[in-house]
Amino acid sequence: MFLDHFGFLAPFYDSVIKYSPSPRLNRIAALPTNGRLLDVGGGTGRVSQTLRGLAGQILVADLSAGMLRQAASKELETACAHSEHLPFPARTFDRVLMVDAFHHVGDQAGTARELWRVLEPGGRIVILEPDIRHLAVKLIALFEKATLMRSRFLPSPEIAALFSYAGGKVEIEREGYNVWIVIEKERHNT
Numbered sequence: 001m002f003l004d005h006f007g008f009l010a011p012f013y014d015s016v017i018k019y020s021p022s023p024r025l026n027r028i029a030a031l032p033t034n035g036r037l038l039d040v041g042g043g044t045g046r047v048s049q050t051l052r053g054l055a056g057q058i059l060v061a062d063l064s065a066g067m068l069r070q071a072a073s074k075e076l077e078t079a080c081a082h083s084e085h086l087p088f089p090a091r092t093f094d095r096v097l098m099v100d101a102f103h104h105v106g107d108q109a110g111t112a113r114e115l116w117r118v119l120e121p122g123g124r125i126v127i128l129e130p131d132i133r134h135l136a137v138k139l140i141a142l143f144e145k146a147t148l149m150r151s152r153f154l155p156s157p158e159i160a161a162l163f164s165y166a167g168g169k170v171e172i173e174r175e176g177y178n179v180w181i182v183i184e185k186e187r188h189n190t
Contacts, residue, residue: 043101094122128178168183
């Protein structure tokens with residue numbers, strides 16, 4: 001049985017899960033950019049709305065129609081899509097973000113392949129995830145399992161290993177209970 005947790009949470013998600021503009025995200029994602037930015041698993045657009053003016057175009061992709069309605073109400077461009085099968089041509093986006101969403105996807109390896117596929121050479125993928133090494137995050141993971149979410153939290157080295165492509169450079173940064181995985185695609189990579 002599939003429960004649409006995020007469709008249920010959409011109307012009040014932003015008031016419960018707060019997000020403030022992040023200078024660290026801007027630095028790690030190398031913003032501003034004139035290119036296109038894709039916010040995968042971007043839900044209500046709570047992150048994307050703080051990035052207005054920092055990219056040539058911003059698009060929020062998510063599977064939950066309820067979450068995307070909230071993003072559209074913020075006048076953000078949206079696309080309803082599985083992260084494992086993004087409806088965009090290869091090399092479309094200069095920046096690809098996935099904030100607190102990678103653990104929610106069904107096929108994490110497939111998602112990694114798609115993020116890489118839609119990234120332009122010279123572009124950057126930034127994944128922000130809760131760091132499963134911390135007890136508090138382990139408790140969140142247990143809660144999500146108990147509520148029948150399909151969450152699967154991976155240690156950051158396992159996420160990084162999913163992006164071991166030729167012509168790619170992966171770095172990991174830690175901040176409190178979070179971990180940033182930053183993937184750069186070399187310019188000459190096709």
